[in-house]
Amino acid sequence: MHILVINSGSSSLKYQLFAMPAEQPLCSGLIERIGTEDSVIRHKILTGQSPQTIERKESIVDHAAGLQQMLNLLSDSDVGVIRSRDEITAIGHRVVHGGEYFANATLITPTVKETIKSLFSLAPLHNPINYECIEMAEKTFPNAKQIAVFDTAFHQTMPEYAFRYALPDALYRDESIRAYGFHGTSHKYVSQKAISWLNKPDASLISIHLGNGCSITAIQGGKSIDTSMGFGPLSGLVMGSRSGDIDPSVIFHLLANGYSSDEVSNLLNKQSGMQGLTGFSDMRDIGKAVNSGSAAAALACEIYAYRVRKYIGAYAAILNRLDALIFTAGVGENDSSMRQRICSNLDFLNIHLDPQKNSALSGEIRAIHTDDSPVRILVIPTNEELEIANQSFALLHND
Known part of the structure; x- marks a missing residue:
């Protein structure tokens, strides 16, 4: 069909x-x-x-x-x-x-x-x-x-203690305010590829989707158990033009100092992240700026990688075991220098990246860990459209 x-x-x-x-x-x-x-x-x-x-x-x-x-x-x-x-x-x-x-x-x-x-x-x-x-x-x-x-469907397996916010109960019951998560179709696709590659149905995985929008998901046995995006797609990692996690007090401060709510929303969604730090939202432009000696671009890359590493540590803790890291989406699949930054100083988690393998450009699924690394590091191209086609075919076939 x-x-x-x-x-x-x-x-x-x-x-x-x-x-x-x-x-x-x-x-x-x-x-x-x-x-x-x-x-x-x-x-x-x-x-x-x-x-x-x-x-x-x-x-x-x-x-x-x-x-x-x-x-x-x-x-x-x-x-x-x-x-x-x-x-x-x-x-x-x-x-x-x-x-x-x-x-x-x-x-x-x-x-x-x-x-x-x-x-x-x-x-x-x-x-x-x-x-x-x-x-x-x-x-x-x-x-x-x-x-x-x-996009939110894959994350519906998160336990309530992971998706609930510490807000009055009525805001969840009446206003549906909770963490939903996004990029679910991408995280599901690459995690299934990783499970097949590892031949381990119960694998503990951390899927890192790095594009203009960025999110990271903890996956156990093919199910999402936590993810960085929440009620909307603004929270979590530093993104192309979105701030990611910030102290909510910053919003109150801006509102008290003359910003309208629309201006704050525009600031956090369209003028922040790497755009706010460097003037560029595209990692290719930022990479050129780093190579040209831009201190601001170099700092922004460290902030970006540092935030991902923090989430890797947090999700390794809740998984209580880590079989593989997955890099996917535009930056995750193509930016070897950012993968190198992210995987540095994670020895305590037994994550060891091989620089030569990391620089290789070929292969549908690329394994870029060292031969003796207990944790696998995989680069898996995402294909949300194919995942949607597969889910659609399965629904019709079962029907």
Whole structure:
């Protein structure tokens, strides 16, 4: 069967079409800067002897227009990979927030849609767009099954003592204020890969997702038991433009000194993290600044790595055993110098990185620990779209 995966962001639309159960990608695409006059479409055809890429700029006013462009490319007479939209059996949607309602991939029904709407306030930048794309996909592909895979679902196995905040009980019971965690689809995908590689179903793992957004998750036997992101995606590690953990007193101080709540939110989400420390949010730019002798960039990298090491220590304590560290996402997969910084001075946890292996660039799963390291260190490329396709196929197959 053909399963189309739609991963919609606030101003972007990412998609992949898979032939399942072979897990064969037929095409993939990314539409960026939706809502502007200089939107960018990058569409890659993966069938045939060599990949073919189409890239163009044009005005895409909203996600509906983006979905139409995607459909046009999928079924184009020259470069299309389907003849009819009815060839698509199911569409798997990434939905950011599922609250406490969803712990698995879910067939979308009117009731499910109403529940997603009820969670708009918990993910105001993402759930409304996810919902909009579901409605548009229902109209565009009326014969396809629509399936939701939630970022928060993987973390629903966290025990209550891990996800509850020390706040008045009514705030949890009535306002649903608790830690939910995010990047769950990525953490699940790479942890399952690690479990298979280790051949150890009960493995104790720490999965480190380092992209523009960053999170770290403690995983025992394939289940999340704690994670760094909480009620929203702001807490935990230092990120591209998000602050990560700060003392809440900083917020009160800013509010008392003339900042509005919107200004504080914008500051912590868009002007902080590596952006605030260096003027850059992209680690490639920061790496160039370090190599050029920037003391601010070098300090920012130490802050970034130090925060990850703190969480590694904390999660090793709650796991009470550590079989492997996993690095994934853009920075985790590609920045060998940051992996080196993070893994330094962790000898007491029996974590020993091999510098030569760390610098190697090839391999689907790269083992970068020394031969005598009790704890494995793995670099595993994440593939959220494939994970969504797999979960969607499993749901339909079991159904």
